[in-house]
Amino acid sequence: MSDWMVTRSSSAGRRPRALSPLREHLRDTFWFAPTAAMVSVFVIWVGAQALDTVVVDTLQEDRDYETLDELLRFADDAKAVVSAVGSAMMTFIGVVFSISLVAVQMASGQFTPRVVRLFVRSRITKATFAVFLATFVLTLLVLTSFDSVDDPRAVTSVPLVQSVLTLCMVGLSLLLFVLYVNATLRLMRISHVIARIASESFRVAASMPVPVGGQDASGLGAETAWVPHEGRAGVLRDVHIARLVRVARKHGVVLRLIPRIGDFVVPGMPVLAVHGGPVPPRRVLRYAISVGVERTYHQDLGFGLRQLSDIALRALSSAINDPTTAVQALDRIVQFLAALSRRPLDAALHRDRAGAVRLVQPVPGWTELVDLGFTEVRVCAVGSPQVSRRMLAGLDDLLLLAPPERRKPLLRHRELLRQAVDQTAPTASDREFALRPDRQGIG
Numbered sequence: 332m333s334d335w336m337v338t339r340s341s342s343a344g345r346r347p348r349a350l351s352p353l354r355e356h357l358r359d360t361f362w363f364a365p366t367a368a369m370v371s372v373f374v375i376w377v378g379a380q381a382l383d384t385v386v387v388d389t390l391q392e393d394r395d396y397e398t399l400d401e402l403l404r405f406a407d408d409a410k411a412v413v414s415a416v417g418s419a420m421m422t423f424i425g426v427v428f429s430i431s432l433v434a435v436q437m438a439s440g441q442f443t444p445r446v447v448r449l450f451v452r453s454r455i456t457k458a459t460f461a462v463f464l465a466t467f468v469l470t471l472l473v474l475t476s477f478d479s480v481d482d483p484r485a486v487t488s489v490p491l492v493q494s495v496l497t498l499c500m501v502g503l504s505l506l507l508f509v510l511y512v513n514a515t516l517r518l519m520r521i522s523h524v525i526a527r528i529a530s531e532s533f534r535v536a537a538s539m540p541v542p543v544g545g546q547d548a549s550g551l552g553a554e555t556a557w558v559p560h561e562g563r564a565g566v567l568r569d570v571h572i573a574r575l576v577r578v579a580r581k582h583g584v585v586l587r588l589i590p591r592i593g594d595f596v597v598p599g600m601p602v603l604a605v606h607g608g609p610v611p612p613r614r615v616l617r618y619a620i621s622v623g624v625e626r627t628y629h630q631d632l633g634f635g636l637r638q639l640s641d642i643a644l645r646a647l648s649s650a651i652n653d654p655t656t657a658v659q660a661l662d663r664i665v666q667f668l669a670a671l672s673r674r675p676l677d678a679a680l681h682r683d684r685a686g687a688v689r690l691v692q693p694v695p696g697w698t699e700l701v702d703l704g705f706t707e708v709r710v711c712a713v714g715s716p717q718v719s720r721r722m723l724a725g726l727d728d729l730l731l732l733a734p735p736e737r738r739k740p741l742l743r744h745r746e747l748l749r750q751a752v753d754q755t756a757p758t759a760s761d762r763e764f765a766l767r768p769d770r771q772g773i774g
Contacts (some may be wrong), residue, residue: 374483453518555607566593698739
């Protein structure tokens with residue numbers, strides 16, 4: 332927690348960097364990186380082919396036919412290697428695709444379907460597919476450059492640079508394959524999945540602006556109008572913060588986001604309220620709102636807690652019965668809540684360069700976050716002393732860290748857990764054991 336607070340204090344003077352909806356969409360797609368890689372390798376191949384042509388033309392002008400003859404013999408050997416690489420790359424692509432499908436199926440069935448998002452957004456997975464496909468395309472292009480003429484005086488192209496480039500791509504493919512297998516195996520281990528979810532959640536918290544001078548969302552002025560949602564129905568994934576701040580400053584108003592990130596919105600539902608002036612052009616505001624079929628991390632403060640809770644609930648189900656995994660999820664829930672225990676919540680205020688509030692974005696409050704992290708896990712933890720002990724230890728730690736005005740929801744969950752254990756534990760000794768705080772569950 333201390334490292335996180337140091338990072339926040341060092342960056343408090345900077346405006347938070349807001350990802351655009353386009354960039355976030357591209358990170359959630361799997362086609363962009365391979366397509367960009369294949370286009371790039373085509374451009375590189377054109378340059379390599381031009382270099383090979385220059386080399387051949389230069390040797391022919393110098394009448395260095397002996398060197399050209401050696402290059403032709405090299406090209407014959409290289410052609411067999413390039414052909415073998417082209418066939419092998421298709422097999423490699425099939426292997427990588429099969430590994431990905433198995434890993435995604437196992438992770439979604441064992442943890443939660445929402446962890447599939449980690450595989451889709453994995454940079455190493457995208458890079459591996461991209462380089463494999465680019466290498467395969469390169470081998471096809473290089474094979475078209477081999478000249479059937481054996482006479483050094485008549486040859487027009489010897490793919491020397493292209494062959495070396497192909498071998499470099501093969502080496503890069505092998506390296507990425509090793510890294511891909513290692514990364515996939517890590518993502519199939521629950522400890523790394525939980526740590527990755529927690530890391531994404533902390534990134535969201537770090538991107539939230541820090542209030543200046545104790546200001547809050549009050550004093551925005553009278554609400555003059557609201558802007559309805561005009562697009563398709565779906566989950567509010569994110570808003571283009573920089574664009575909304577810029578539009579609000581230009582028209583001298585304050586915009587307030589009505590639904591919270593992660594809410595389901597339908598056409599006609601108000602999404603923005605305007606305070607202090609006329610409504611900016613709706614066509615400008617429309618493209619600042621991103622709606623999709625699922626929630627995303629980068630502006631959704633509660634999404635990480637939701638996933639951690641889902642993992643703990645599935646681990647406590649009778650089909651899996653894995654309380655240790657639930658304890659690991661609770662570790663990260665407590666860590667995240669501890670980092671937010673003294674941080675202003677309920678609303679994020681985004682300012683322009685002059686420091687004036689231009690966009691008010693609602694975020695979950697402290698009570699909502701505590702309920703999201705503990706309520707459902709608490710209900711299922713009654714029959715597992717390991718989980719009840721870890722939850723009590725976490726609540727006690729949060730009670731020490733949270734200011735007095737934020738202790739009420741923590742005390743409520745502690746009391747509800749105690750009552751549930753009292754009603755279900757068969758003996759007094761079992762109740763005493765299940766209600767003894769322990770950071771390791773049963774340490």
